Each structure stands twice: as structure tokens, then as C-alpha cells.
């Protein structure tokens with residue numbers, strides 16, 4: 001198939017070239033949106049990532065250009081209007097579970113860094129400062145951790161935290177019987193958040209979960225709690241979280257995703273003015289750690305993403321059952 005792959009970087013191209021099963025690939029650095037959809041003329045399929053925009057308008061233009069297939073090289077699909085795609089007869093396929101451990105381990109990296117301040121210690125020691133002042137953390141052992149969403153990633157996260165000796169509590173609209181049998185305590189959202197030392201978000205972004213963390217739910221947090229989000233930025237009302245940090249109610253914040261990440265993440269603004277007031281405010285807090293959507297970014301996950309993406313395209317070409325199709 002002739003495929004336009006949007007929002008690519010060299011690492012995407014390296015893995016796609018290695019695992020291509022014989023398709024005619026065109027790599028574009030630009031994201032897909034209303035302004036760039038014209039570039040899809042002549043392509044049969046498009047491949048997109050987390051910050052490409054596929055709304056109804058973009059879908060109509062894709063359809064007019066003859067695009068027959070959309071493959072997402074990620075798990076989340078909140079950036080695609082699935083209903084509109086289905087009405088136009090364009091299947092949307094994704095990579096449902098490429099390496100849940102990659103994201104779960106990154107969430108743990110954020111926790112450990114925020115807690116034990118290894119990023120600050122690294123810089124201090126390099127400058128000859130061997131002081132321990134203000135580097136004190138807390139033991140994870142016996143701490144209450146609240147996991148919101150226990151699908152593939154949340155489950156891997158629970159397993160790691162159980163290994164640390166944490167008391168793991170969880171909220172999911174579909175509780176997992178295996179996890180419950182392994183000692184994860186399910187409860188309501190309120191019960192799960194109450195008294196938690198660490199809250200980690202692993203549910204998808206949908207209308208029902210948008211701004212799940214807001215001024216009201218933040219009031220349920222224990223003073224000084226740590227909030228970790230490696231799922232999707234829209235799960236958190238950023239302005240409300242900033243207020244909570246300013247009031248010293250929220251104790252720590254670790255983000256791998258951000259509500260307005262589309263215009264920032266995966267780009268180098270080191271010599272430019274950052275065009276976003278909220279993220280510059282967040283960066284100014286000493287107890288906030290932000291990474292730019294790198295939870296997925298391991299060798300194993302990149303191999304899986306490329307393999308499953310080409311498997312999805314091949315299944316479409318052969319007329320096989322589309323096992324990874326996202327349905328309405």
C-alpha cells in the first residue's frame with residue numbers, strides 16, 4: 001500500500017524501515033490536521049501518532065483524497081473521530097498493547113525521581129555540591145498507591161508497586177479479578193483517592209474521563225500527595241492542579257502527558273519562547289517533573305509498534321479480520 005506516515009522523527013523511520021513488510025512508505029515530519037490533510041492526495045493509507053488531529057473535517061478530506069485506511073502507531077485513539085470514520089467506511093486500526101511495561105516503568109521512574117530527587121542530586125554532584133539538604137524522600141514500602149484504570153498499563157504498574165511493598169488500591173469501571181486476587185483493593189473513585197500517598201492515572205481519555213482530576217477531586221487528595229499522569233493530558237484540569245500546587249495541597253506532580261502537548265512535545269524550543277503559559281508555570285515548581293510523552297519510548301515498544309502496525313496494514317490488504325480495529 002502507498003502509506004503517508006505523519007509526525008515522524010528519525011527513530012520512527014529507523015524502526016519502520018526495519019519492519020516494513022513491503023509497503024511504499026512516505027515519511028512526513030508535519031502533523032496531520034486541517035492544514036496538512038491536502039498532502040494525503042494519492043495515498044491509500046495514513047499512519048498517525050498521538051498528536052495528529054483526525055476530526056470529521058479531516059476525515060471528509062481524507063475520504064475525498066481516496067484514503068481507505070487509518071493506522072495509529074499508538075494505543076490511545078482520543079484524537080480520532082471514530083464514529084465519523086466508521087460512517088465514511090474508513091477502518092481505524094491501532095496498536096492496543098505494544099509494551100505496557102514501558103509506560104508502567106516510566107510512571108515508576110517519575111515517582112522515584114520526584115521522591116528521591118535523583119535529578120537534583122545528579123546536578124549537585126556534578127557541580128561539586130555533596131550536600132543532602134532538601135533531598136530527603138520517603139519510603140515507598142507500605143505507602144498507599146491509588147491506580148486509576150487497571151488495563152494493560154495499570155496492571156503492569158500494580159505489579160511493580162506490589163514489588164515495592166506498597167498497599168495498592170484501584171478504581172476501574174471494570175475491576176480485574178486477577179489483580180483483586182493478588183491483593184489489589186478495588187473501591188469507588190473517592191475511596192481509592194482518599195489517603196493515597198501516590199495517585200497514578202492509567203485510564204483512557206474519553207468524554208467521561210476528561211478533567212477527572214479537577215478542583216473537586218483534588219480536594220479528596222491527602223495533603224502532600226503525589227499525582228502521576230502517563231495516560232493523556234486531558235485527564236487533568238491543568239489550571240486546577242496549578243492552584244493545588246500553589247496552595248501546597250498537591251505535594252508532587254509527575255507528568256508524561258499534558259493537555260496542550262500537541263504544539264510542544266517532540267519539538268525543540270530550547271532557543272525559543274515557549275508558547276504556553278501553563279506549562280511554563282508548571283516547570284517553575286520545584287516539585288513538578290515533566291517528560292514529553294516518552295513513556296512508550298523503549299526499544300521493545302518501538303519494535304512492537306512497527307510490527308503490529310505493518311501487521312494491521314497487511315490484514316487490511318489481505319481482507320483478513322481486522323483484530324485491532326477501533327469500534328464506535
Ligand code: NAD
Nearest residue numbers: 076149150151152153154172173202203204230231295296
Ligand atoms: P487499556 O484499554 O488496556 O486500559 C484502560 C483501563 O481503563 C481499562 O481497564 C478500562 O476499564 C479503564 N477505564 C475506562 N474508563 C474508566 C474510568 N472512567 N475510570 C477508571 N477506569 C476506566 O489501556 P492501556 O493500554 O492500559 O493504556 C491506558 C492509557 O495509557 C491509554 O488510553 C493511553 O492514553 C495511555 N498511553 C500512554 C503512553 C505514553 O507513552 N505515555 C503510551 C501508551 C498508552
